Amino acid sequence: MNKPREVKKPGITSEVYLSKVSDLHVALAIRHLALMLKSGLSLSESIKVLGKQSEDARLRKAFEEIYSSLAAGNNLSSSMSKYPKIFSEMVVSLVTVGEEAAVLEKNLLFLAEYLKKKYEFDKRIKGAMTYPIIIFSLTGVEMLGMVFFILPRMEALFSSFKNIPPFTKAILDATAFMRTNGLYILLGVVALGLIGYIFLKTKIGRRISDYISLRFPVLGKVNRFRFLANFSRTLGILLESGTSFSQSLKVAAESVNNTEYINALEEVRKDVKGGKNLATALALHPKLFPETYTKILEISEGTGTLEENLAFLADYYTEEVTDLTENLATLLEPVMLILVAVMIGVLAITIVGPIYQLIGSIN
Numbered sequence: 001m002n003k004p005r006e007v008k009k010p011g012i013t014s015e016v017y018l019s020k021v022s023d024l025h026v027a028l029a030i031r032h033l034a035l036m037l038k039s040g041l042s043l044s045e046s047i048k049v050l051g052k053q054s055e056d057a058r059l060r061k062a063f064e065e066i067y068s069s070l071a072a073g074n075n076l077s078s079s080m081s082k083y084p085k086i087f088s089e090m091v092v093s094l095v096t097v098g099e100e101a102a103v104l105e106k107n108l109l110f111l112a113e114y115l116k117k118k119y120e121f122d123k124r125i126k127g128a129m130t131y132p133i134i135i136f137s138l139t140g141v142e143m144l145g146m147v148f149f150i151l152p153r154m155e156a157l158f159s160s161f162k163n164i165p166p167f168t169k170a171i172l173d174a175t176a177f178m179r180t181n182g183l184y185i186l187l188g189v190v191a192l193g194l195i196g197y198i199f200l201k202t203k204i205g206r207r208i209s210d211y212i213s214l215r216f217p218v219l220g221k222v223n224r225f226r227f228l229a230n231f232s233r234t235l236g237i238l239l240e241s242g243t244s245f246s247q248s249l250k251v252a253a254e255s256v257n258n259t260e261y262i263n264a265l266e267e268v269r270k271d272v273k274g275g276k277n278l279a280t281a282l283a284l285h286p287k288l289f290p291e292t293y294t295k296i297l298e299i300s301e302g303t304g305t306l307e308e309n310l311a312f313l314a315d316y317y318t319e320e321v322t323d324l325t326e327n328l329a330t331l332l333e334p335v336m337l338i339l340v341a342v343m344i345g346v347l348a349i350t351i352v353g354p355i356y357q358l359i360g361s362i363n
Contacts, residue, residue, distance in 0.1 A: 021086045023122070025056045027115035029063070030091075034108035043104075044070050062086055075099055090114075090234055090251045097242050107241050114237055118230070121318060124325055125226065135336045139343055147175045168349070203259075210259045214288075217335075222324050227256040228293065229317035231265075236310030246273060264288050277301050 029050055036046035047070060051063035062083050069079035077096040080087040091111055098107035155172055178185060199205040213223050234255040238248035246269060253265035264285045271281035279298035282289040293313060300309035 021056050021058055023115045023119040025054070025059055026086065026091070027112045027119065029054050029059055030108050030115065031112035034105050034112060037105045037108070043076060047076075059086065076104075089254060090238065093238065093243055093247060093251050094241050101242050103242070110237050110241060114233060117233070117318075121226070121229070121321070124322060125222070127325070132336065136339070139339055143343060147178055151175045152179070171346070207259050213258070214260060218324075222321055223258070224288070225317045225321045225324065227258055227261050228289070229314050229321060230255045231261070232310045232317065233314035236307050236314060239310070240307045261288055278306070 032053075033046050033050060036049065037043065041049075044067065047063055047067045051060055051067050054060045054063060065082075066076070066079040069082075070076065077092050077099055080095060081092045094107045094111050095104065098104035151172065152175075155176070200209050214220050216223075231252050235248055235252040238251055239245070243251070249265060249269045249272065253262050253269070256262065256265075268278070268281040268285070271284070272278060277298070279294045279301055282297065283291075283294040296309055296313060297306065300306045
């Protein structure tokens with residue numbers, strides 16, 4: 001007698017459990033699932049189709065194992081919860097509510113739209129950062145070129161001068177040290193990078209990075225608006241799907257991915273459980289939730305239009321982020337100009353200074 005196939009348990013070697021799949025691929029898969037269910041195909045058969053046709057190999061593998069889990073008698077939400085890197089807590093929560101309230105197709109369409117917007121939103125943020133990163137990278141390459149190619153050729157000329165300016169001598173000594181000990185410096189930079197990366201993964205490191213991300217010039221405003229947009233959209237969709245208020249706040253808090261917001265929203269959840277309304281609880285954290293934001297929620301709670309106004313706020317802050325990111329290069333231009341000016345100034349003082357001194361001595 002053949003034994004039933006066992007559902008694979010999470011293991012450290014499984015790519016399905018360790019790898020994160022693009023929100024766009026997950027959105028397309030969930031939308032296809034909703035459409036297949038709407039056409040009358042059974043849940044089990046729909047999952048089987050996704051296990052064969054999903055674009056991402058990790059998604060195909062996950063759906064194959066979910067199909068086996070469904071065949072073993074488990075429901076869809078519990079099967080999906082085994083893959084937290086692919087299906088977030090929000091996805092699992094909406095599927096759970098959909099199964100319990102018999103509105104699975106509707107909630108899957110909600111999810112597909114949400115994940116698509118989230119993907120576009122994150123892509124826009126990354127695209128806005130491309131130009132500054134290119135400028136800073138080119139500046140770094142130019143500085144390395146000066147250290148390893150330009151200054152070595154000028155060093156012999158400058159060493160023939162009787163009195164080299166102290167600044168120029170210091171620069172020449174520093175660049176000579178960098179060329180001589182380049183490998184050790186590179187290893188030191190890599191080691192510091194690894195230490196910094198590990199530190200940022202700790203609670204203290206994450207708190208520091210999250211604190212700076214909300215207060216960094218220009219980018220701090222972009223991050224605050226991005227978090228407000230994500231929180232509003234997630235909370236609105238969860239409430240509209242029938243998820244409890246407390247659970248919706250919990251899942252929505254995790255969608256912002258910032259410790260300051262997560263801690264504040266945990267306090268908000270406790271205040272709401274204690275009898276306060278959402279707007280009043282959020283107003284206790286004015287640095288994270290602007291007065292305009294809380295006032296709109298206060299009015300919407302009184303008129304019973306909370307879900308609609310959360311959707312409006314999500315769209316509003318998304319547009320604000322779009323405007324900021326489209327003008328990000330212009331806003332960061334002064335910083336980039338200062339960086340380039342400093343580099344050119346150092347180069348001019350280092351190279352042109354001794355030449356002027358030589359000309360002066362000849363005269």
